[in-house]
Amino acid sequence: MPKAEVGSTKYLANKMKAKGLQRLRWYCQTCEKQCRDENGFKQHTMSEGHVRAMLLVGEDPRKAINEYSNQFKRDFLRLLKTSHGEKKVSLNGFYQEYIRDKEHVHMNSTKWPSLTEFAKYMGREGICRVEEGDRGLEVQWVDDSAEAIQRREDIKKKERLAKGDESMESRLLEQQIRKAREAAEKPGKVELPLPSQAPEVAKAEPVK
Ligand SMILES: [Zn+2]
Numbered sequence: 357m358p359k360a361e362v363g364s365t366k367y368l369a370n371k372m373k374a375k376g377l378q379r380l381r382w383y384c385q386t387c388e389k390q391c392r393d394e395n396g397f398k399q400h401t402m403s404e405g406h407v408r409a410m411l412l413v414g415e416d417p418r419k420a421i422n423e424y425s426n427q428f429k430r431d432f433l434r435l436l437k438t439s440h441g442e443k444k445v446s447l448n449g450f451y452q453e454y455i456r457d458k459e460h461v462h463m464n465s466t467k468w469p470s471l472t473e474f475a476k477y478m479g480r481e482g483i484c485r486v487e488e489g490d491r492g493l494e495v496q497w498v499d500d501s502a503e504a505i506q507r508r509e510d511i512k513k514k515e516r517l518a519k520g521d522e523s524m525e526s527r528l529l530e531q532q533i534r535k536a537r538e539a540a541e542k543p544g545k546v547e548l549p550l551p552s553q554a555p556e557v558a559k560a561e562p563v564k
Pocket residue numbers: 384385386387388389400401405406409
């Protein structure tokens with residue numbers, strides 16, 4: 357995609373989009389609370405209410421993640437269907453529509469590591485049509501009976517359970533649960549996790 361000229365409407369729109377996405381990071385899904393910035397989020401994670409809520413989630417984190425994932429998928433599909441019918445739309449463009457709802461379930465509370473992974477999953481399962489297009493990935497709602505979807509889901513669920521396939525390491529939610537536990541054990545001593553501290557190991561440039 358060509359870079360938008362500085363100062364142009366497109367440039368400003370891109371900047372605002374980036375800012376909107378940045379804000380999404382400071383959202384606590386468990387408490388459904390949007391914080392203004394990193395500091396606000398930090399304050400929030402130290403609050404008694406948050407720690408208590410995270411401990412509760414920590415009793416059964418899989419359940420919470422599955423609930424958020426299902427809800428995310430349901431809302432995503434519902435909006436895709438009602439807004440665009442069977443029209444093919446840009447994945448990123450549509451995601452901007454989805455997140456316009458302040459109460460939306462946030463991507464990083466689901467089991468999918470990224471929007472792309474989520475889209476690939478939907479394509480793989482035949483839940484919607486996903487293709488590489490001129491504007492990157494494109495999604496298209498497929499008119500299919502709810503029964504068929506449910507059936508496919510049940511089969512997948514059984515397979516997943518059989519495999520014990522749960523890879524939630526490195527996920528924000530799990531990190532928060534762990535830290536909340538620590539905070540509950542020794543209050544006042546713990547540095548609380550921030551999304552910016554996602555376990556991406558900074559690597560030095562390889563020597564050539
Ligand atoms: Zn919270």
